[in-house]
Structure formats: C-alpha cells, structure tokens
Amino acid sequence: MKTYDVIVVGAGPAGLGAAIESGKAGASVLLADENDQPGGQLFKQIHKFFGSHDHYAGTRGFQIGQQLLEEAARAHVEIRLSTRVWGIFEDGTVSACTEDESFRCRGTWLILATGATENSLVFPGNTLPGVITAGAAQTMVNLRHVRPGSRAVVVGSGNVGLIVSYQLLQAGMDVAAILEAAPQVTGYAVHAGKVRRAGVPVLCSHTVLEARGERELEEVVVAQVDGQFRLIPGTEEVIQADTLCISVGLTPRWELAALCGCKMDFCGPLGGRLPLHSETLETTCPHVLVAGDLSGIEEASTALDEGRLAGVHAAAALGLLSTAESAEREREIQSRIAALRQGAFGRKRQTSKEQIWSRYHQHQGGGL
Ligand SMILES: Cc1cc2nc3c(=O)[nH]c(=O)nc-3n(C[C@H](O)[C@H](O)[C@H](O)COP(=O)(O)OP(=O)(O)OC[C@H]3O[C@@H](n4cnc5c(N)ncnc54)[C@H](O)[C@@H]3O)c2cc1C
Structure with missing residues (x-):
C-alpha cells in the first residue's frame, strides 16, 4: 500500500491550497478528486473576483484555478482525478475508487476539503x-457551453443566485425574475446592481409555490410571503419559464468527516452540520484537518486560505517547517482570512467561527 505524508480529499480551492503548502514544504502529497478536472467550483466561475491583490482581485475564477494547478505541479503534488474517496478506516487507511479500480493508501495527515452540496426546496413539480x-x-453554461433553456426564474438572491442569473443572461437566456423570500436581497449589492441594471426584477418577499408543465417545465407559480415567511393568499402569479434555478444555500459535505469519527456540530450561519474544528482546522480526530466549505460555507478566497493554513499546519507537524517558519506563515494567512471576514457578511461568519472554535476547545478540554 502506498503511503504519503499528506492525503488531501477534494481538489477545490481549499484542497489545492492545502496540497500546495504541504507539498512546497517537502511533504509527499496525494490530492484526490472525484471530478475529471481539478478546481472544484472555481472552474465554473467565469466572473472576476474582487477584494485585494492577495485574493486574486480582477482574476476570473477559472484562471485562479489554473494558477493553483501550476503551483501544485511545482510543489510535486500527485493529483488523482476521477477518484472518489469512499472509506477512511480506524488505522488511517483511505479507500478510493476510479471507474476501473479500487485502491487503498495511507497518509500520516489527512486533510478533508470535500466542499458542499446545494440545498433544494420541496414544492409540487420540483422533479420536472x-x-x-x-x-x-453553472456547470451547463460555463463548463459545457449548453443553455439549460431560454427563459429562467431563479430562486434565491444570495451571491450564487445573483451571479448565476447574470451568467444565464451572458449565455443568451432571459431571466424573468429572481425570487427572494427575505424582505431584502441577501447577496452583495454590487451583484444585485448588475442584474437589476440588466433589467431583471428581484422580487423580495416572494417564493415559488409550484412548477407546472405537461412533460417539462412550462410555468412557475409564485406568491408573496409575510415577515414570518407565511404565504399571503391571493398574491399568486404565474410566470412563463422553461428553467427554474434553485439557489437556496449550501450544506457542508460532512459525510467523510463523520466516517472518520470527527465530532460534529451545528451552525446555521455556516451552513448547518459540520465537523467541530479549531482556528488551525484541527478536528477532534488526531491527524485529521478540515478546510473550505466543509468547515463552514464562506467564499472561494477564504476556502483557499483555510486550505493553505491546514497545509502549513500538517507540514509543521511533520517537522518540515521550523516553529518560526510555520508561525510566520500562519500569521500571514490568518491575517488574510481576517481581512476577508471583515465585511458585513464576513463579520457574522467570524462570530459563528469563533463559537465553533470555542466549542472545539471546550470539547478537547473535556467540557463537551
Ligand atoms: C454553485 C456554486 C457557485 C458558487 N459561486 C461562487 C462565486 O461566484 N464566488 C465565490 O467566491 N464563491 C462561490 N461559491 C462558493 C465557493 O465556490 C466555495 O466557497 C469554494 O469553492 C469552496 O471551496 P472548497 O475547496 O471547500 O470546495 P469545492 O470547490 O466545492 O471543492 C470540493 C471538491 O471536493 C470533491 N469531493 C468531495 N467529496 C469527495 C470525495 N469523497 N472524493 C473525492 N472528491 C471529493 C468535490 O467534487 C469538489 O471537486 C459557489 C459555490 C457553489 C456550490
């Protein structure tokens, strides 16, 4: 069985960041991802990122992905694609499979960066x-260059919903409306401004009631809700559309972490169930770190820096970085993460993260 210093599961920004940092320090690293190309969600993101130079401002998501892949190659990271990790056993053995083979390997450190799954909604017709x-x-339009239809209704005005609406417009579709159950838009004003300027109405305090169609979607029934998200009778409207795009949040992909035996916690603002972890991404399982959306839903830039932090932590624990080197590197990365969490949404996430870290320390001290 092949052994590595570090095995990283998931080659999104978090996994790439972790693999690059541990590889650069001299660790032997395996990075496995179930997809046929690395980059996770980054390769669907054709828009320019904003923020600071350190966070690739002005660079498009897929270009950031390409830069990270080049960095990973320079750090001698072994990347295995179309490889799903399905088992992690008590002795630290990791089981993975491709279409043709199943294999086992072992890592001194395991970094889980499995990302998130999308939430959905239950309503009549939601399987049409x-x-x-x-x-x-995003996969259809930005990766496969296929339009899902010609006229869409989007549910959810968070950043993903707003960005996807704009990308559907760029692909030549009409966006009839964005529905938002909250009384105000929940994503960044800059993204909302862009879709509004393009003529897309954002209907706040609205939800989807039903998707209708003979064999496929033909129309969407929408209605207004009150401040407690209760339906207001008599406000139903029908919108003609062949695409209904649901964008109502993400949930960390926690299954592998749970399989490892990591203690789980729950934090609504970070996406729900997630592994309890420290400021340096340690879980309650020795030698198992988490990073990115798995440790709480934030943004691609935060995921990348969390991954880098986990990679530095593993490399230091392996004795590949001196205490001074790792402390300096960790300080640098932590200050970038802190800057990312300074905005209005970021502050809420920072507070939620602090609660998770505090519960982690309570647990490790025997208090939970
Ligand atoms: C639809 C969507 C749109 C988004 N748009 C934006 C945006 O525009 N801007 C922004 O900043 N953020 C956006 N985000 C959020 C951002 O992309 C994420 O925060 C970021 O990608 C998280 O990085 P990650 O590495 O944790 O996870 P991901 O990028 O999701 O990568 C995780 C990878 O792990 C793989 N994986 C999971 N389990 C296994 C397993 N068992 N074996 C092998 N591989 C596995 C997954 O297939 C995936 O490739 C979006 C997220 C989604 C879901």
Missing part, C-alpha cells in the same frame, strides 16, 4: 425537467 440547481446551471 427544467427544475435545476444553480450549480447545475
């Missing part, structure tokens, strides 16, 4: 062809 998630729409 044409009802899809935002991630599916």
Whole structure:
C-alpha cells in the first residue's frame, strides 16, 4: 500500500491550497478528486473576483484555478482525478475508487476539503425537467457551453443566485425574475446592481409555490410571503419559464468527516452540520484537518486560505517547517482570512467561527 505524508480529499480551492503548502514544504502529497478536472467550483466561475491583490482581485475564477494547478505541479503534488474517496478506516487507511479500480493508501495527515452540496426546496413539480440547481446551471453554461433553456426564474438572491442569473443572461437566456423570500436581497449589492441594471426584477418577499408543465417545465407559480415567511393568499402569479434555478444555500459535505469519527456540530450561519474544528482546522480526530466549505460555507478566497493554513499546519507537524517558519506563515494567512471576514457578511461568519472554535476547545478540554 502506498503511503504519503499528506492525503488531501477534494481538489477545490481549499484542497489545492492545502496540497500546495504541504507539498512546497517537502511533504509527499496525494490530492484526490472525484471530478475529471481539478478546481472544484472555481472552474465554473467565469466572473472576476474582487477584494485585494492577495485574493486574486480582477482574476476570473477559472484562471485562479489554473494558477493553483501550476503551483501544485511545482510543489510535486500527485493529483488523482476521477477518484472518489469512499472509506477512511480506524488505522488511517483511505479507500478510493476510479471507474476501473479500487485502491487503498495511507497518509500520516489527512486533510478533508470535500466542499458542499446545494440545498433544494420541496414544492409540487420540483422533479420536472427544467427544475435545476444553480450549480447545475453553472456547470451547463460555463463548463459545457449548453443553455439549460431560454427563459429562467431563479430562486434565491444570495451571491450564487445573483451571479448565476447574470451568467444565464451572458449565455443568451432571459431571466424573468429572481425570487427572494427575505424582505431584502441577501447577496452583495454590487451583484444585485448588475442584474437589476440588466433589467431583471428581484422580487423580495416572494417564493415559488409550484412548477407546472405537461412533460417539462412550462410555468412557475409564485406568491408573496409575510415577515414570518407565511404565504399571503391571493398574491399568486404565474410566470412563463422553461428553467427554474434553485439557489437556496449550501450544506457542508460532512459525510467523510463523520466516517472518520470527527465530532460534529451545528451552525446555521455556516451552513448547518459540520465537523467541530479549531482556528488551525484541527478536528477532534488526531491527524485529521478540515478546510473550505466543509468547515463552514464562506467564499472561494477564504476556502483557499483555510486550505493553505491546514497545509502549513500538517507540514509543521511533520517537522518540515521550523516553529518560526510555520508561525510566520500562519500569521500571514490568518491575517488574510481576517481581512476577508471583515465585511458585513464576513463579520457574522467570524462570530459563528469563533463559537465553533470555542466549542472545539471546550470539547478537547473535556467540557463537551
Ligand atoms: C454553485 C456554486 C457557485 C458558487 N459561486 C461562487 C462565486 O461566484 N464566488 C465565490 O467566491 N464563491 C462561490 N461559491 C462558493 C465557493 O465556490 C466555495 O466557497 C469554494 O469553492 C469552496 O471551496 P472548497 O475547496 O471547500 O470546495 P469545492 O470547490 O466545492 O471543492 C470540493 C471538491 O471536493 C470533491 N469531493 C468531495 N467529496 C469527495 C470525495 N469523497 N472524493 C473525492 N472528491 C471529493 C468535490 O467534487 C469538489 O471537486 C459557489 C459555490 C457553489 C456550490
């Protein structure tokens, strides 16, 4: 059985960041991802990132992905694609499979960066062809260059919903409306401004009631809700659409962490169930770290830096970085993460993260 210093599961920004940092320090690293190309969600993101130079401002998501892949190659990271990790056993053995083979390997450190799954909604007609998630729409339009339809209704005005709406417009589709159950838009004003300027109405305090169609989606029934998200009778409207795109949040992909035996916690603002972890991404399982959306839903830039932090932590624990080197590197990365969490949404996440870290320390001290 092949052994590595570090095995990283998931080659999104978090996994790539972790693999690059541990590889650069001299660790032997295996990075496995179930997809046929690395980059996770980054390769669907054709828009320019904003923020600071350190966070690749002005660079498009897929270009960031390409830069990270080049960095990973320079750090001698072994990347295995179309490889799903399905088992992690008590002795530290990791089991994975491709279409053709199943194999086992072992890592001194395991970094889980499995990302998130998209939430959906339950309503009559939600299984009709044409009802899809935002991630599916992004994959079709930005990766496969296929339009899912000609006229869409998008549910959810978070950043993903707003960005996907704009990308559907760029692909030549009409976006009839964005529905938002909250009384105000929940994503960044800059993204909302862009879709509004393009003529897309954002209907706040509105939800989807039903998707209708003979064999596929033909129309969407929407209605207004009150401040407690209760339906207001008599406000129903029908919108003609062949695509209904659901973008109502993400949930960390926690299954592998749970399989490892990591203690789980729950934090609504970070996406729900997630592994309890420290500021340096340690879980309650020795030698198992987490990073990115798995440790709480944030943004691609935060995921990348969390991954880098986990990679530095593993490399230091392996004795590949001196205490001074790792402390300096950790300080640098932590300050970038802190800067990312300074905005209005970021502050809420920072507070939620602090609660998770505090519960982690309570647990490790025997208090939970
Ligand atoms: C649809 C969508 C759109 C988004 N749009 C934006 C945006 O525009 N801007 C922004 O900043 N953020 C956006 N985000 C959020 C951002 O992409 C994520 O925060 C970021 O990608 C998280 O990085 P990650 O590495 O944790 O996870 P991901 O990028 O999701 O990568 C995780 C990888 O792990 C793989 N994996 C999971 N389990 C296994 C397993 N058992 N074996 C092998 N591989 C596995 C997955 O297939 C995936 O490739 C979006 C997220 C989604 C879902």
